[in-house]
Amino acid sequence: MAYAFERKQRIGVLGGGPGGYEAALAGAQLGAEVTLVERVGIGGSAVLTDVVPSKTLIATAEATTAIGESGDLGVQYFTRNDSGRSVRPELAVNLSAVNKRLTGLARQQSEDMKANLKRAGVRIVTGEGRLEGPNKIVVSTARGKAGRDFDEVEVDTVVVSVGASPRMLPSAMPDGKRIFTWTQLYALDEVPEQLIVVGSGVTGAEFASAYSALGADVTLISSRDQVLPGEDADAAAVIEEVFTRGGMTVLSKSRAEKVEVRGDGVVATLSDGREVSGSHCLMAVGSIPNTDGIGLEEAGVQLTASGHIRVNRVARTSVPSIYAAGDCTTFLPLASVASMQGRSAVFHAMGDAVTPTELRNVASNVFTQPEIATVGWSQKQIEEGIAQGEIYKLPLASNPRAKMQGVRDGFVKLFARTGSGTVIGGVIVAPRASELILPIAMAVEHRLTVDQLARAFSVYPSLSGSITEAARAMHIVED
Structure with a gap:
C-alpha cells in the first residue's frame, strides 16, 4: 500500500521508452503527479526504430520462408503463361511496402502509448531533458521560430530511462545510403543484392536471418568462433548450420577493420587483409547508453566506465531520489526488463509492494529462424x-x-x-x-x-x- 503524502508525490521521467512508459503509468496509478520528458516519441527507440519495426520485418521474412518451403507440405503455386502452360510464379518482396507498413505500425504503437499516458493523467513534455541536481529536470523545448525555451520541473523522484544508441566506428561510419545502423535500414526501397552484416550478436544475427529470407545474398562477419557467442552453444550451432544451409556466407574468426563505400557498393576490409564486397553493409557492433551530457554525474549518480547507470534490483541508483531503467542501466538490455524496472522504481519510491528483479528468471529470445x-x-x-x-x-x-x-x-x-x-x-x-x-x-x-x-x-x-x-x-x- 502506498504511503500517504501531504501533497501528491511528484515524479519526473526522462525518456518515454518501455521503462519510462511503465514508470509513468505506475506513478499515475498510485496517485502521483507525473511528468514525462521525451525528445522523439513515446515508446522511444524500442518502438520507433528498434524492437517493433525489426520484429515486424522479421514477421515478413517468416512469411516469405513459409511460402518458399510450402512445397514440402504439398502446397504448390502455379500460374499460366500466354500459351496456357503452367509456370511457377516468382516470389517477390516489395521492401518499400514492407518498410511503409512497419514504420506505420511503429508510429501507431507510439500514438497508442501516448494516448494511454494522457488518459492516465501523465503530463508529456517534448524536448531534451537533463538533471539539475537530484530533484530538478530542465527541458529544452523548440517552440516555433522563437528558438528554444526551457521548462523546469521540480520533482521528488526521477526515473531515468534514456535508452541507448547504435555504436559507431570511425572506420565504418554509417551514411544511411550504403552503410547502415539498424535504425537506418527502413529507408531502403529494395532488398539489398549483397548485404554485409558486421557483428554476429543478437542484432546482427536477426537481421542477417531476416534479409537472407527476403532474398538478399548475406555475408555475416563474426569475430568469434561461431555466431551468437553469448547464447547456448548448441543453439548457436543450429542457427549457424541453418544460415549456411540457406546460402549465407559466415566468416568466423574474422574482424572488420574498416568498411568504405566504393563506387556503387561497399567493401569491408578484414584484419587479415581480405576484402569482402557487397552492395550494402549493416553495422551491428553493439550500442552505447544515452547518458552523456544529461547531468547524471553532476547529480551524484554513479556510472560505469561504459557510461551505464549503476542500479540495484529495485532500479535505484547511488542517489536515493533517482532511479533508472532500461538499456542505459547495468541490467539486461531487454524491453521486458526495462518495463519491469520502470514499475519497480515507482513502486519502491512510493512505498508500494515491490519484488526485486531477479535477472536469473528473465526469459530472452533471439528472433532468428x-x-x-x-x-x-x-x-x-x-x-x-x-x-x-x-x-x-x-x-x-x-x-x-x-x-x-x-x-x-x-x-x-x-x-x-x-x-x-x-x-x-x-x-x-x-x-x-x-x-x-x-x-x-x-x-x-x-x-x-x-x-x-x-x-x-x-x-x-x-x-x-x-x-x-x-x-x-x-x-x-x-x-
Whole structure:
C-alpha cells in the first residue's frame, strides 16, 4: 500500500521508452503527479526504430520462408503463361511496402502509448531533458521560430530511462545510403543484392536471418568462433548450420577493420587483409547508453566506465531520489526488463509492494529462424560448476507436430537441480520459441520440479509437448 503524502508525490521521467512508459503509468496509478520528458516519441527507440519495426520485418521474412518451403507440405503455386502452360510464379518482396507498413505500425504503437499516458493523467513534455541536481529536470523545448525555451520541473523522484544508441566506428561510419545502423535500414526501397552484416550478436544475427529470407545474398562477419557467442552453444550451432544451409556466407574468426563505400557498393576490409564486397553493409557492433551530457554525474549518480547507470534490483541508483531503467542501466538490455524496472522504481519510491528483479528468471529470445529462447542458468554455468544441475536435451525431430509442420531444426533443453529436480533453466530452439519458453520460465520463477512440470497436460500433438516429455525424462526417483 502506498504511503500517504501531504501533497501528491511528484515524479519526473526522462525518456518515454518501455521503462519510462511503465514508470509513468505506475506513478499515475498510485496517485502521483507525473511528468514525462521525451525528445522523439513515446515508446522511444524500442518502438520507433528498434524492437517493433525489426520484429515486424522479421514477421515478413517468416512469411516469405513459409511460402518458399510450402512445397514440402504439398502446397504448390502455379500460374499460366500466354500459351496456357503452367509456370511457377516468382516470389517477390516489395521492401518499400514492407518498410511503409512497419514504420506505420511503429508510429501507431507510439500514438497508442501516448494516448494511454494522457488518459492516465501523465503530463508529456517534448524536448531534451537533463538533471539539475537530484530533484530538478530542465527541458529544452523548440517552440516555433522563437528558438528554444526551457521548462523546469521540480520533482521528488526521477526515473531515468534514456535508452541507448547504435555504436559507431570511425572506420565504418554509417551514411544511411550504403552503410547502415539498424535504425537506418527502413529507408531502403529494395532488398539489398549483397548485404554485409558486421557483428554476429543478437542484432546482427536477426537481421542477417531476416534479409537472407527476403532474398538478399548475406555475408555475416563474426569475430568469434561461431555466431551468437553469448547464447547456448548448441543453439548457436543450429542457427549457424541453418544460415549456411540457406546460402549465407559466415566468416568466423574474422574482424572488420574498416568498411568504405566504393563506387556503387561497399567493401569491408578484414584484419587479415581480405576484402569482402557487397552492395550494402549493416553495422551491428553493439550500442552505447544515452547518458552523456544529461547531468547524471553532476547529480551524484554513479556510472560505469561504459557510461551505464549503476542500479540495484529495485532500479535505484547511488542517489536515493533517482532511479533508472532500461538499456542505459547495468541490467539486461531487454524491453521486458526495462518495463519491469520502470514499475519497480515507482513502486519502491512510493512505498508500494515491490519484488526485486531477479535477472536469473528473465526469459530472452533471439528472433532468428528458428528462434532461440532461454531462461535461468545456462549449460556453460553448470559445466563450469557455477550451478549444480542435470541437463537433458530433446531434439524436435522426434516431436509429431514438428514432423507435421515440416520443422527439421531445433530442440528443447531442460536444466534441473541435482538431487531435488527443481527446474533451474532451459533453452528452446524452435519456431515461436518466444512463446514456448513461458512454461519453463514459470517453472524457474516458482521453483517447480521436473515432476511438477511433467504433470501439466500438454496438447497432443504440440511443440510444447516436448517440454513435458523432457521433464518426464528427468523424473526424480525418490529413495
